[in-house]
Amino acid sequence: MPVDSTTFRSVLGQWPSGVCVVTTAGPTGVHGMTASSFSSVSLDPPLVSVCLGNHLPSRALLGEAGKFALSFLGKDQAHIGRRFAGQERGISDRFAGLDWTITPNGCPVLSDAVAWLDCRVAHAYPGGDHTIFVGEVTEAALPRIISPLLFHSRNWGQVAQPLPDTVQVRDLASPPDGLRFEFFAAGRDSLPSPERVIAARKAGDCVVGYVTDAFDPDREDEVLATVAALRALGCDEIGCVESDVAPASPLQVARILQDASVLVRPAVLRVRLAGHNRLALVNALVAMKNGVSHFDVVAPGAGSPGLPLDDLLHLSRQLEVAGPVDQRPSDADLAQIRE
DSSP states (O other): OOOOHHHHHHHHTTSOEEOEEEEEEETTEEEEEEEOOEEEEETTTTEEEEEEETTSHHHHHHHHHTEEEEEEOBTTOHHHHHHHTTOSTTOSOTTTTSOEEEOTTSOEEETTOSEEEEEEEEEEEEETTEEEEEEEEEEEEOOOOOOBEEEETTEEEEOOOOOOSEEEEEETTSOOOSOEEEEEESSGGGOOOHHHHHHHHHTTOEEEEEETTTTOGGGHHHHHHHHHHHHHHTOSEEEEEOOSSSOOOHHHHHHHHHHHHHHTTTSEEEEEOBTTSTTHHHHHHHHHTTTOOEEEEEOTTOOSSBEEHHHHHHHHHHTTOEEEEEOSOOHHHHHHHHO
């Protein structure tokens, strides 16, 4: 006996998915809808599928047009997902006020989507009260690197990373070992030359670029753009530094690190927090929950404004996170590098 539709819908709601806007264009104009029933089908040839309800206007228009595009939404685009799902009242034109790019197939895609695919309908299969459209991908792009928007149990959400297995630290009071080329950048205009970075890497140095005042809410776009520029420059490690003057809020720490943890890959993301901030340990926990396992700390009694090592140790023990481990290379590592 088939399961009832209410139970089936509730069970499916426990499966988290990304969110995309499906668009198509035909003689009657453009049309779009929000969908989470997207899946990759094949790499060679590149095929994807999307399922549309047979009662929806998009299903008929897409079938007639023979083409469609998919715009994957970022964590800050839930309002767009709600709009194309018909959840925002008073909006007659779902496309109005948004920045669109027209694909080679003539379908609109969001200019600031996380990614988009342009597709030609290769197959259309009956699927109960839905039609399964298989599209051959003809164009693809990654306009913006940002954490994706998720949909789970009828709610819009974001990626929450688990705690790291270990926490690693670097004592700011440790004398320089001569194997690190470190610099600080307030923005993209204050980066060292590519030649200087290349020379440091040839010398065997670990290239570490820090973004100062990284958690200022008024500098969010510039901070993330600087993080991306540091990664493009070839940094091995990229650090986000809290201001000694303006304490960072846990919310802003989460906003920056959630995207920075994606932007830096495969480089290492470091965080340097201000120890005098009353929310320092909260910010450290938020950092761990957003992909950070490397912290700059100060030893007890150092008298500097950094995050105290003892506090981070206490936090890691309470969270059952192993470590921390000193990041300085061992004598054996030094000898191997020098050889």
